[in-house]
Each structure stands twice: as C-alpha cells, then as structure tokens.
Amino acid sequence: MRRRAFTASALAALATPAIAQQWPTKPLRLVIPYPPGGPSDVSSRIVMERAAHILGQSILFDNKAGASGMIGAEFVKNQPVDHHTFLTTTTAMVCITRHLQPIPFDPDKDIVPVSRMTTSWGAFAVHPSVPANTVAEFVAYAKANPGKINYGSAGLATITHLFGEMLCLEAGIKMTHVPYRGSAPATNALLAGEIQAQFDQTTLPHIKAGKLRALAMLAEVRHPDFPDVPTLRETGYGKEGGDSWFGILAPAGTSPDAIARLDKAIAEALRAPDIVEKTHKGGMRVTYLNPSDFRSQIGSESRMFANIIQKGNIKLT
Numbered sequence: 001m002r003r004r005a006f007t008a009s010a011l012a013a014l015a016t017p018a019i020a021q022q023w024p025t026k027p028l029r030l031v032i033p034y035p036p037g038g039p040s041d042v043s044s045r046i047v048m049e050r051a052a053h054i055l056g057q058s059i060l061f062d063n064k065a066g067a068s069g070m071i072g073a074e075f076v077k078n079q080p081v082d083h084h085t086f087l088t089t090t091t092a093m094v095c096i097t098r099h100l101q102p103i104p105f106d107p108d109k110d111i112v113p114v115s116r117m118t119t120s121w122g123a124f125a126v127h128p129s130v131p132a133n134t135v136a137e138f139v140a141y142a143k144a145n146p147g148k149i150n151y152g153s154a155g156l157a158t159i160t161h162l163f164g165e166m167l168c169l170e171a172g173i174k175m176t177h178v179p180y181r182g183s184a185p186a187t188n189a190l191l192a193g194e195i196q197a198q199f200d201q202t203t204l205p206h207i208k209a210g211k212l213r214a215l216a217m218l219a220e221v222r223h224p225d226f227p228d229v230p231t232l233r234e235t236g237y238g239k240e241g242g243d244s245w246f247g248i249l250a251p252a253g254t255s256p257d258a259i260a261r262l263d264k265a266i267a268e269a270l271r272a273p274d275i276v277e278k279t280h281k282g283g284m285r286v287t288y289l290n291p292s293d294f295r296s297q298i299g300s301e302s303r304m305f306a307n308i309i310q311k312g313n314i315k316l317t
Helices: 002-022 038-052 067-077 091-099 135-144 160-170 183-191 199-209 256-270 273-279 289-311
Strands: 026-030 059-063 087-091 109-122 123-126 150-153 174-178 197-200 213-217 245-251 283-288
Touching: 002 059, 026 067, 038 059, 038 109, 038 245, 038 256, 038 273, 038 283, 059 197, 059 283, 067 091, 067 109, 067 199, 067 245, 087 091, 087 109, 091 160, 109 123, 109 256, 109 289, 123 174, 123 289, 135 213, 150 183, 150 273, 150 289, 160 197, 160 213, 160 289, 174 256, 183 197, 183 199, 197 199, 199 213, 245 256, 245 283, 256 283, 273 283
Parallel strands: 026 059, 026 087, 150 174, 150 197
Antiparallel strands: 087 245, 109 245, 109 283, 123 197, 123 213
C-alpha cells in the first residue's frame, strides 16, 4: 500500500512539470457563452486566434449561448480539467448576474482569471430634443423634471441598465428605465424619440451621423473618433468604473503554467498593430490585464455592482 501511495503521489507531483514542459499539446478550446457575431464573440475570435497561433496550436471556438452566459459557464465548470479548455467572460457574467439570481457556478472558486482583453466603447447619448449639451445640463434638466426622462437599455439588470442607475444614484436624479430586448431595439426607440437617453455602444454610429447627441463616453479614455466628447468620469460621474469588458477564464484546477503561457500569448497578440486595429473596428479598445490584476478588477467591480443593485433595489422580476 505504501508503494502505491508513493507512486500516486509522485505521479501527481510530476503532472504539473510535465504540462509546463509541453503545453499546449493539442488544440485549444474556447467556449464562448454568447451567440456568434456579438461583441464578446468578435473580441474572442480576433484575439484568441492570434494567441493560439503564437502558441503554435489551432483553436476551436465553441458558442454555447443562453441564460446570460450561464449555460456556457456551467458547461466549462463540469468538464474534466484538460488544461486546454477556456471560457470567454464579460463584466455581466462574473460581476452582475451573481447579485440578481442563483447562478450555476461560483465566480470565486470555479474559475481562474487568465487575461482581460478588450473593452467596448460606449456612449451616454440623448435624443436631439433633450435640452442638454453637457452632462451637467442634463443633470439640471433631470432634477427639474424628475421621472420624466426615459432611458432605454438592452434589458433589465444589464450593464446598459446599471449605467443609468449609477448616474441616477451619483447625481441624485430620477429617470424612468425602459428595458428592451437588446441594445438595437433600444437605440431604434431613442432615434424615434420614444425614449430620451441610452448608455450603449450601439449609439455610436448614430452620433457620428448627427442623429443623436453624445454627452459623455462610457470609458476610461476619450474615443479617438470623438475627441471633444468627455468621458463620464471627466464630468464628475461614473467614478467607480464598470465598463463592459471581455476576458478569458480557465476552469479551477487548470495548470498555473498553462494560464501563464496563455496570458503571455494574449498580451503579445494585443500588442500587434493589426489586432489593435481590428478590435477598434469591432467597437472595442485593448484594455489588457494580467491574471492578478484581472482578478482584482473582477472583485472590485463585483462589489460595485452589488452596491448599485442593492441601493437601486434592482430585481429581475
């Protein structure tokens, strides 16, 4: 029995070094828990295809959409650890949904951050009929007309909803939230004047076309195509962050060396000028974070959104 126990222990000890020497030994598999063509899918394919090439392997993209990312996350959680399977994540999946309903995985125990890759550009846009050219003017107008401003979102408790709630809490204003089945329908309603404001990426082409007015960018930096539009934080609001970012996770138990090597390849991919250009054309910007910093970001933003959800009494029903 002692000989068997020693042999098993020795094999376990050798497992990680073996992975370290050889990884990756087969194609990577990335589960994308959202439909093809969306920003998380686009970002993942642009960056991870290059990262896999850097590692000398091909990659299989596996879209398992549904339940706000939970179907794909649960699938990855339940797979045997093979050190080659990874998961695309979004802000909502690990920082928001957990505070609204039971979810089938523990973001603190069942997954390990690998890298944050990109963040969507977004804008706080208003219909031209709104008598405000700045955030300060909008806040003053909203205070003078409590509850009369309707703002649209991609759905109840989405990040596009919580951005509006964040502004309401920080500015001490009251707006009426109107949830839609996705960002595009909300933007169509804004263009038609059915609502007065929206916090979303889908407003950007219409701002450029002069059909909507941008009051602020929902980002840490100004958008290069709209250099005169301040960030929301520059106007004194949105101080706690909460951008819509996309990253890569690994199932708990994945070799630390595999995580480190994939993170290094992702970082290298994100420095390539053509990848930077492709992400920009896809409506995103490179916002790389390493595993440690990504873990910290997830923790701080999860606490932030929990606070917004609690203070705003936001529920899914």
